[in-house]
Amino acid sequence: MMQALVESLFLGFWGKTSLVIVALSSWTCGSHAHGLPSYVAAVYEHRVTLNPEPRVPLSRSAALRHLRQNLQVYSKQASRAALQGAQILVFPEDGLQGFNFTRSSIAAYLEVVPDPQQESWNPCEDPQRHPNTEVQQWLSCIARTHGLYVVANMGSVQPCSRDSGSPCPPDGRWHFNTNVVYRSDGLLVARYHKQNLYFEEAFDTPQHMELVTFDTPFAGKFGLITCFDILFQQPTVSMVEKGVRQFIFPTAWMNQLPLLDAIQFQQAFSLGANVTLLAANIRSDELIMTGSGIYSPSSAVYHHAQRGDPEEGQLVVATLRPLGPLPDAPALQVVLHKEQGYTEVRGCRSAGCKGPLSFTSSMMHDPFTFVLLNRPGGQLSVCNGSFCCWLQYQCMDSNFTEVYALGAFAGMHTVNGHYSLQVCALVKCAGGDARSCGQEVLEAQTKMDFVLEGTFNTKHVYPSVLSSHYTLEQPLLHTMAHGTVTMAHSHMRAGLITAALYGRTYHLDLH
Ligand SMILES: *[C@@H]1O[C@H](CO)[C@@H](O)[C@H](O)[C@H]1NC(C)=O
Numbered sequence: 001m002m003q004a005l006v007e008s009l010f011l012g013f014w015g016k017t018s019l020v021i022v023a024l025s026s027w028t029c030g031s032h033a034h035g036l037p038s039y040v041a042a043v044y045e046h047r048v049t050l051n052p053e054p055r056v057p058l059s060r061s062a063a064l065r066h067l068r069q070n071l072q073v074y075s076k077q078a079s080r081a082a083l084q085g086a087q088i089l090v091f092p093e094d095g096l097q098g099f100n101f102t103r104s105s106i107a108a109y110l111e112v113v114p115d116p117q118q119e120s121w122n123p124c125e126d127p128q129r130h131p132n133t134e135v136q137q138w139l140s141c142i143a144r145t146h147g148l149y150v151v152a153n154m155g156s157v158q159p160c161s162r163d164s165g166s167p168c169p170p171d172g173r174w175h176f177n178t179n180v181v182y183r184s185d186g187l188l189v190a191r192y193h194k195q196n197l198y199f200e201e202a203f204d205t206p207q208h209m210e211l212v213t214f215d216t217p218f219a220g221k222f223g224l225i226t227c228f229d230i231l232f233q234q235p236t237v238s239m240v241e242k243g244v245r246q247f248i249f250p251t252a253w254m255n256q257l258p259l260l261d262a263i264q265f266q267q268a269f270s271l272g273a274n275v276t277l278l279a280a281n282i283r284s285d286e287l288i289m290t291g292s293g294i295y296s297p298s299s300a301v302y303h304h305a306q307r308g309d310p311e312e313g314q315l316v317v318a319t320l321r322p323l324g325p326l327p328d329a330p331a332l333q334v335v336l337h338k339e340q341g342y343t344e345v346r347g348c349r350s351a352g353c354k355g356p357l358s359f360t361s362s363m364m365h366d367p368f369t370f371v372l373l374n375r376p377g378g379q380l381s382v383c384n385g386s387f388c389c390w391l392q393y394q395c396m397d398s399n400f401t402e403v404y405a406l407g408a409f410a411g412m413h414t415v416n417g418h419y420s421l422q423v424c425a426l427v428k429c430a431g432g433d434a435r436s437c438g439q440e441v442l443e444a445q446t447k448m449d450f451v452l453e454g455t456f457n458t459k460h461v462y463p464s465v466l467s468s469h470y471t472l473e474q475p476l477l478h479t480m481a482h483g484t485v486t487m488a489h490s491h492m493r494a495g496l497i498t499a500a501l502y503g504r505t506y507h508l509d510l511h
């Protein structure tokens, strides 16, 4: 099935010229965890009711009055999800209290969340065991009432002592951005403290990095990560390397085109790490937050609000096959046989071809080296130092009025976080001039068939194809030896915004 698809794609649009797939190891569409059948997952994109004065401390009862407004929405959505057969439901990061608290103003919202490894607690059944746990009781009862797993994000507190000499903040308490998971009977089964905070002055970074997973009877194991975590080695990639294949991702993600729109990176992570991702985002026009979905390496069911849509929540439900640990056998092997044209271009690339037409333009604060696509079809390459990207493309209509460029960037991203990148990106430029390449674009009409390739110093490369009006396309992906990653796509359903291979050179991050 997959083999037939790959062949028809390459042969179809390459026609006589160049590429033939000759060998594929046997392919099954997903190794099924424990032979389990399909399951139904749901994520809820939530328009959080905000505290209008988040920096002003308030009483616990006032905080609870606020939290209840959001919890009531959670209850209603859980009921809707259960009616559609959902076995697990994920709510977004900050979905209960909102944002922009100070360390003191968030205090009234926080609850002590006991460690489920240390004690077995069902807050819905046993609400008296721990004081001031109204949010946990509510969430546990949602799970129990509707008979599904519930994942939510909340603020938690842990008192600590500065006497013992162990680290402890001056006010004697740790504040954590926390994911909690309740089993379908209400039992607390997992607790995860966000490792990679993103300008959250109310919260502390945990002293010890935790890899937190939980088991389900319907799909096996899930790993927990939160928002910014998805860009880093710890804990995300460590879990992938330990064989975790299914991830839960509450997020409050501010969209940034052309490379980091929410659904674009959600898909990219699922494809690049070959995992399932259940992603729930906040819905806020002011904060440019929308984009939630349920992704597997072969499917994407998602929601992304469009400009002018009413600002409201959205439930996304999808049926998935459980993904179990990969067998030790080698991964899918694809051998590409190339004929001459193809090889020549790559020869040029390996010689470090820096065409006279290349220019530098900033994309998401990084100085990309770009070349313009100045014909309706052809091949080109661009390098940033020794890091090179190569493109073969054919525009599918003769109206070649929109400007596209191929960009390469290898270096440290330093704005709003430090992380090391190697990126190949084919983007639509915002205007007619070169300086506009790399700026945000929302609409495009040009459809093209293409193969985008880069040779990376990392095996962690996240591919995505984003089309006009926030639609995703499912590309074909090949990882070959020596870090070469090839993404091929044809038959686009909408105009191309960005096709990217987003490489993360984690080993070059500053620690
Ligand atoms: C992705 O996972 C599937 C099983 O779920 C496996 O068959 C395939 O080889 C993996 N692909 C890669 C590139 O590792």
Ligand SMILES: *[C@@H]1O[C@H](CO)[C@@H](O)[C@H](O)[C@H]1NC(C)=O
Residues within 6 Å of the ligand: 050, 099, 100, 286
């Ligand atoms: C939070 O603060 C940032 C600036 O620090 C501001 O841009 C944003 O609008 C604020 N959000 C809310 C919900 O108040």
Ligand SMILES: *[C@@H]1O[C@H](CO)[C@@H](O)[C@H](O)[C@H]1NC(C)=O
Residues within 6 Å of the ligand: 360, 367, 369, 384, 385, 386, 387, 409, 410, 411
């Ligand atoms: C990429 O290009 C930028 C800007 O031209 C340059 O400063 C940087 O050194 C280049 N990166 C590499 C790896 O050569």
Ligand SMILES: *[C@@H]1O[C@H](CO)[C@@H](O)[C@H](O)[C@H]1NC(C)=O
Residues within 6 Å of the ligand: 399, 401, 402, 445
């Ligand atoms: C070509 O595309 C532009 C927009 O990119 C559109 O305005 C124009 O009408 C198109 N022309 C033809 C002949 O399709």
